[in-house]
Amino acid sequence: MAWNEPGKDDKDPWKNKGGKNQGPPDLDDLLKDLSNKVGGIFGGKSSGGGSGKSFSSIGIGLILIVAVLVYVFSGFYTVKEAEKGIVLRFGQYAGTVEPGLRWKWTFIERIIPVDIQTTRDLPAAGFMLTQDENVVRVEMQIQYRVVDPRNYIFSVTNADDSLSQSLDSALRYVVGHARMDDILTSGREKVRQEVWTELEKIIEPYNLGLIIVDVNFKDARPPEEVKDAFDDAIAAQEDEVRFLREAEAYARGIEPRARGRVKRMEQEALAYKQQTVLDAEGEVARFEKLLPEYQAAPDVTRQRLYISSMEKVYSNTSKVMIDVEGGNNMIYLPLDKIMEQQSTVQRRMPQSATNTGNSTNTTNTAPSISGRSDRFNGGRN
Structure with missing residues (x-):
């Protein structure tokens, strides 16, 4: 049975509390009591008198000082x-x-x-259609850096995303105006430079506050269905380039040697020319010195020239011919045969015997020649 039914006043929780019959608390009294307590803390009337007012002023000051310190340090x-x-x-x-x-x-x-100092990377890749209507997958990466923080934050909603879209647009534009063979082989550097230029042209009006540091052409390959055929074509082109490099290296090796031979022949020709000129000048000088002698004594000079000429002629031969005056005989001395015979004997003999034989042969040969000479002189006398 509920406590608030008629005739059940003894069960009312607000009555008979503490032995007294009291009703529910008055809300106005509660608010007034709370207001008095708070007013006492902040300098109002309180049951503590003057000491309560002093304490509340110190508390407010401390709270203000702490709040100021917290505010300052938080900045x-x-x-x-x-x-x-x-x-x-x-x-x-x-x-x-x-x-x-x-x-x-x-x-x-x-x-x-x-x-503003870190260099950031931004990749871009995808299948693209070339100028000759072929499909190629291109991968490229750019490196950039922030140079203007204000433009980087406020010029567009997201500068990095805008740069990514601009890179994709520039890459597709350049690939669409290039042939597939150039993209896969020799035109990679040209494509890289054109993408760089086109990207800077696209982002310039937007003032992104960015600068492009570098553009890297990472990879370019055809679809898997025709990859083998393109690999063969690329290998052939690489072989062509290698052969050209080898030919150029061979030419660079041959040309200096040929130029060296040409230079040597030129030097030899100049040396021969100078030698011929000097010989001619020497002959002229000798003739000019000989002419006065010839004019003074023609016969003697003529005889001396003849003897000198014959000496030069016979100095180049190993054969000696002696004309014996007063007779019709001419003596022939085969000096070359004699010297050849001596060399053969020396090769056949031992070293010690060769040394002894040399002195013996020299001793034995000399008298025969001198004897012949005596005979010739005796016959001539």
Whole structure:
């Protein structure tokens, strides 16, 4: 049975409490009591008198000091060495700050750090249609860096995403205006440069605050269905390039030697020319010195020239012919045969015997020649 049924007053929780019959608490009395207590803490009337008022003033001061210290220390922040900070005051751009320890107005200013030194990578890849209506998969990667933090944050919604879309557009444009053979083989560098140029042209009006550091052409390959045929074609082109390099290397090796031979022949010709000129000048000088002698004594000079000429002629032969005056005989001395016979004997004999034989043969040969000479002289006399 409920406590509030008629005739059940003894079960009312607000009555008979503490032995007294009391009703529910008055809400106004509760609020008034709470207000008096709070007013006593903050300097109002309280049951404590003057000491309560002094305590409340000190408490308020301490709270204010702590709040100020917390606010001040909460405003310190650090900008890293590779970053620049963008200051927003009430959401509006208010400038940039350099790296280091800084302070800002908390709840008034906000700092957005932007890395301006790190080089970032952005890849791009996909199947694309070339100018000669072939499909090729191209992979490329760019490297970029932030140079203007304000434009990087505020010029577009997302600068990195805008750069990615611009790279894809530039790559497809360049590949669409190039032949597949050039993309796969010799035209890769040209494609890379054209993509770089086209990308800078696309992003320039948007002021993204970025700079393109490098563009890397990573890979280009045909679809798997025709990959083998294209591999053979590429191998043939590489062989062609290799043969050309080998031919150029051979030409570079042959040409210096040929030029060296030409230079040597030129030097020899110049030397021969100088020698001939000097010989002619020497003959002229000798003739000029000989002419006065000839004019003074023609017969004697003529005889001396004849003897000198004959001496030069016979000095180049190993045969000696002696004309004996007063007779009709001419003696022939085969000196070459004699010398050849002596060399044969020396080769056949031992070393010790050869040395002894040399002295013996020399001793034995000399008298025979001298004897013949005596005979010739005796016959001539």
